[in-house]
Amino acid sequence: MMKTIIIHATVLTVNNTNEVIYDGAIAFENGVLTYVGPTPEELDTYGEVIDAQGRIVMPGLVNTHGHTGMSLLRGYADDLPLQEWLETKMWPLEAQFTEEHVRWGTSLSIVEMLKTGTTTFVDMYDHMDIVAELTVASGMRARLCRGVIGLCPPEEQTRKLEEASAFAAKWNGAANGRVMTMMAPHGAYTCPPDYIERIVARAHELDLPVHIHMSETEWEVQQNVNDYGTRPVEHLEKLGVFNRPTLVAHAVHLTDEELDTLAKYDVKVSHNPISNLKLGSGIARVPDMMERGICVSLGTDSSASNNNLDLFEEMKMVALLHKGHRQNPVLVPATEALRMATIYGAEAVFMEDRIGSLEVGKQADFIILDSGRVFFHPSHDPISHVVYAASGRDVKDVFVQGVQLVKDGRCLTMDEEAVIENANRMFARLEKK
């Protein structure tokens, strides 16, 4: 592969000092960054030189929680009580999902994520071979897991566990490391304790992290107390979940002691502020997590509860929400929001050695924003503008492992029109009440 260099850009490195390089450059070869610094005078050694004058170059975003197939249900049902939403709307339609539904729902999600600057995503769903194939084909990077719900007879539990393990073993490290996997008990309220233990044992065998929904709603926490006599964190701790590297989604309703436990085990959090608001789940204690050094990353959850996958919206939301909720405007500053969407996201998916910042030796996963737009002026503070003023719609170019996937806003690896047409076709086929 030839050496490529992007020059004359405003480079947000998101390195340890959040360094911004004006008139900066990044170069890469074989998918790996070989230079990050000022635009060099000597460019003869590069096979390709891309002029990014007046544009912002930054790490691709990492979306640490979602269910990509569910984009097929975007806007199908909003503004309903959670249980009614699940029981009368989501579950009856999801029960009809075939591989073809997941194929087009996930394709819709991938196009959307790519076009709004997400380069790495977490997916917890069913029919995951399809998701892995689409990830490979699209050029994205992902940490994938077959989410298993254990409210079923033992033989079905076993079948699901074997399916999840086979998927995880087969795909981990695929596509030059772009696809990695996890084991995923869906949640403490959907998996009996012994089933969670079996899944965790399998994660130990396969040496994989665990991903699980946790403490999303007060109802769920109370349910756990009723069923098991403990709140979810202590329950999962006792089941040994946190002895594996773990990424928990939501983590909205936590006590001080639970926060301390998460910090003690270095459990990673996927904070999904928009989904938590939309479903009326509540507001997570993010400032308290930050104070304890807990790794807080950002997730969109699915488009059914968001209703898009533009992680720039989460970045702005996390910077706004906790300031207002606590009436303290210094909480979650822009630099931390940016880190949550990039390097902390990389940590949350256990890839911080490879992605999440623009540093020599890391993978060339980066995005270019059209910062010529009015939202980015006066061009005083690019980090502020990226967090508070930008939209994923401002992303023009996307690269993963040095391969360009989006060019001037157009997705190169997916046929967007066909995806939209097929998503509508598959949605129309679902039987609605």
Place this chain on the structure above:
Amino acid sequence: MMKTIIIHATVLTVNNTNEVIYDGAIAFENGVLTYVGPTPEELDTYGEVIDAQGRIVMPGLVNTHGHTGMSLLRGYADDLPLQEWLETKMWPLEAQFTEEHVRWGTSLSIVEMLKTGTTTFVDMYDHMDIVAELTVASGMRARLCRGVIGLCPPEEQTRKLEEASAFAAKWNGAANGRVMTMMAPHGAYTCPPDYIERIVARAHELDLPVHIHMSETEWEVQQNVNDYGTRPVEHLEKLGVFNRPTLVAHAVHLTDEELDTLAKYDVKVSHNPISNLKLGSGIARVPDMMERGICVSLGTDSSASNNNLDLFEEMKMVALLHKGHRQNPVLVPATEALRMATIYGAEAVFMEDRIGSLEVGKQADFIILDSGRVFFHPSHDPISHVVYAASGRDVKDVFVQGVQLVKDGRCLTMDEEAVIENANRMFARLEKK
């Protein structure tokens, strides 16, 4: 003027039943809507036929609170305590503002608002002749007011009052009614009681509404109690403010009794959720306002505390924030969020007879969204998609009074490049510490 018709669109009328017309059309002549309904077979009577197949046509958005000149300070200072932000960052720079600063700050705001689908805006600032001239030149619609701060000697108070009155009298009804005005005491904490009374008397004389900041922070409420022995609502009621049609900005910290008073006087509220979060002011009691039938509209406040003027973000935020804060997902449904950004906005600026919905006889102020984008699919529920999935960046075309101001994302009435260049030039000239 010739008759124009837009056909084959998904039309969100925002009429009394929130009617959506699929394969719909709107026609207009001399700036007034003459038809809203299904696409007619007979098109011969129209001089211009625009095919909007696969696009959403909806009323232009109404931004009911802002300070457009302050876009010049976008991203200059974030994540600071409010008083430090004001005293060390905003005020020292604003004190240096000349007409030229306001000209380019406001131009930046106008370009941004137009490109993101706002057709009517409220501005409370200084050097308002410039703002009015730019409003006229840009083709936008506005309700403008010279915001007066009364913490100054009597002669300066009088000078400001005369300036505000002269501005209001001169511009009200200008440009075929596109420019309307108000009288604006800045706030109860920045204007002595007798000065507020003088401003209100002038509003009576000129038969104009009043616009005022109110109860934005707890500090401000406490200050009012300390200074005058009452909370702001009772204070302003006693001063006779609410005997004029009144639009209050923020209204975050209110008691039940204060809410009842606002309802009693039909005071309109400009809810600025993003600014209130960013400055750590708090979360307004919007569901309680809705319950009392108070007109809640949406405002961005300035780009210095937002940091953009994309009212689609406010629309999504109001639909999300109160659900999460109250842990109740049925609050502020999508239809109400849409109404807040359109017809309730029109009511808040006392123009509901002319704008805010697409109905025959109203002004042809409308926007067209590129709903072919991935965010709008499956194309199940356009109102849900507009509120929860769209961005102002999806706006392609903007019309005010039947005149096209934005075409395929490009602003026809303002030179965007020159605006950006001049905004940067004027910002660079400001002395910073």
